[in-house]
Amino acid sequence: MYNTIIRTTLLAITFLFAAAYTTVDNKTADATSWEIDKAHSAINFTINHFFTPVDGTFRDYSATVNFDPANLEESRIDVTIPVSGIDTRNERRDNHLMSEDFFNAAQWPNIRFVSSEIVEDGEGGFIAKGEMTIRDITRDFELPFELLGVMDHPMQENTRVAGIRASAELMRNDYGVGTGDWAATAVVGNQVNIQLNLELTTAI
Template identity: 40%
Template sequence: MKSLVKHAIVLLFVLIVSTQTAAAAPQWELDPPHSSIYFSIQHIYATVRGNFEDFKGTVIFSPDDLAGSRFDFEVQVKSINTGNSKRDSHLNSGDFFDSKKYPQMTFKSTAVKHVADNRYVVEGTMTVKDVSQTIAVPFHLLGVTDHPFDDKSEVAGLEARMTIDRLAYHVGGGKFYDMGVVGKDVDVLISLEVTRKK
C-alpha cells in the first residue's frame, strides 16, 4: 500500500512538472523585415508619419504563462525616418531627441496581464532621454500558426497601440507646440512578427 501511494505521489509530481514545462513562456525571435515601430504626429493641419528603422527586442510570451512573459526593447533614436532628411536631422538635434547625448530609447516590462480574448497589457518602464516613466501598453495577440516556409517553426503576430505625450519625455521644450506647429501627442503603432522553433 505504501509503495502504491509512493508511486502515485511520484506520478503526480511528474505530471505537475510536465504541465509547468509545457506552459512555460517561450522566447520568440523578431522578424525584422516584418516588424516596425510607426508613429504619427500633428504638424499644424497635416499629419506627419514616420518610423524607427533600427530596434531590437526580447519577446518571451505565452498566454499560459504570463508571469514568465517579458517584453524588453531598445530603439536607436538616430534611425528615425519621416521621409525627409532635413526634418530627421532636426528631430535628432537638441531641439527634440538629442540623439548624440541620448542614443537609445528603452522599454523594460515588469508584468504582462490578460484583459479579454486576445487582448493583453504589458506594464513596464519606458526611458526616453533623461526621463523614465511607468506605462501600460495594450496589445493584441493576432494569432499563432505554423510558419508557411518552415514546418519546424511557429510564427506569431503582435500589435500594440498607444499615445505618448512627447513633452513629458522632454522631446522638445514646448516652443513648437506653443506656436501651434508641432503637436505634443504622438500616436504609436508597434507591429511585430516573431518566430520560434517548435
C-alpha cells in the first residue's frame, strides 16, 4: 500500500512537471505569424531633390512577420523589396533609379532587411535590429516601430488585425546607391527617410 502511494505521488509530480514544461516551451516556441494586408499597407520613402523632399513608394514587397510583444525572443521580421517596384510618379526617373547609376536592379534586384532580434525601446515601442542589404552592400540596421493596436477583426471571423508603423533613415551613399557623378549629394540628397505602414492579420 505504501509503495502504491509513493508510485502514484511520483506519477502525479511527473505529470505536473511535464505539463508545466510543455506550457513554458509552447510559450517560447513561436511568436504570432502575421500576414500583410497590402490593400491597407505601404512602404514609402522621401529624399531631397535640391532642397525639396520628393516622395516615393515601392509597389511590391514580401515579408515574413512573426511578432508577439510577450515573446520578443522568437519574434522576427524579414522584408524583401524588389527594386523594380519603385514608384516616384515619374517613369523616366524610376527607370533611372533602376539603372547602374543608382540601384542597378538588373544585377541586384532586391532590397532586403532581416532582423536578428527585436527589443523594447523603453518608450512603449520596439526596435528590430538586423541587417539591411542594398545592391551588394550589407550593413547593420535598426528599424524602430510601434504597435498601433490589436483587435478581433470585425469583418473577418476568427481573425485578428494589428497595425504597425515604422520610421527610419539611411544614407544612400552607405550602400553605393549613386555612382559616378550621382554620388554627389547637391542634386539628390544623401539621407533617405523610410516609413512603413503595415496592417497585419492572423487567424485565431
